[in-house]
Amino acid sequence: MSGNLSWWVEIPVALLLVLSGVFTLAAAVGLVRFKTFFQRMHPPALAFSFAAWCVTLASVVYFSAQDDKLALRSWLIIIFLALTVPVTTILLARTELFRRRTSSGDRGDIPPTLNHESAAPVPPDDKR
Incomplete structure (x- = not known):
């Protein structure tokens, strides 16, 4: 890091x-180990989000200590990531479900609750 910061800033950042x-x-x-698309979606989304939070917090601590004031500009990045x-x-999951639904009968690893052919019909709303 920088020579002008103390160890109590450098250690938490590191x-x-x-x-x-x-x-x-x-x-x-997790991405390499899991077999199906739906299982492979979760590790990157969750772990990369946690990793981004750690980098953002490290950035806030480092630049706040360096400038002697609270530096919150980095929070804009993590807020954007938390929203996107x-x-x-969800868009990737819906795309995969649509792709499998339109393909030639191969349903692969779609859970029975997501397979619309085996689902029980939904009764119409009773409007009295």
Whole structure:
């Protein structure tokens, strides 16, 4: 880091950055280890989000200590990621479901609750 910062700033920043690397490694292992698309969606979305939170917190601590005032500009990045990662995950899942529904009968690993052919019919709303 920088020579003008004390050890009580550098150690938490270093630990947060190492923790971020651990979360990223866990996401990569989960991505390689799981077999189906739906199982592979979760590790990157969750672990990369946790890793981004660690990097953002490390950035806030480092730049706040360096400038001697609270530096919150980094929070804009994590707020944007917190809003876009779940939306992207949902869109990927819906795209995969649509792709499987339009393909030639291969349903693969779709759980029975998501298979619309085996679902019980939904009764119409009773408007009295």
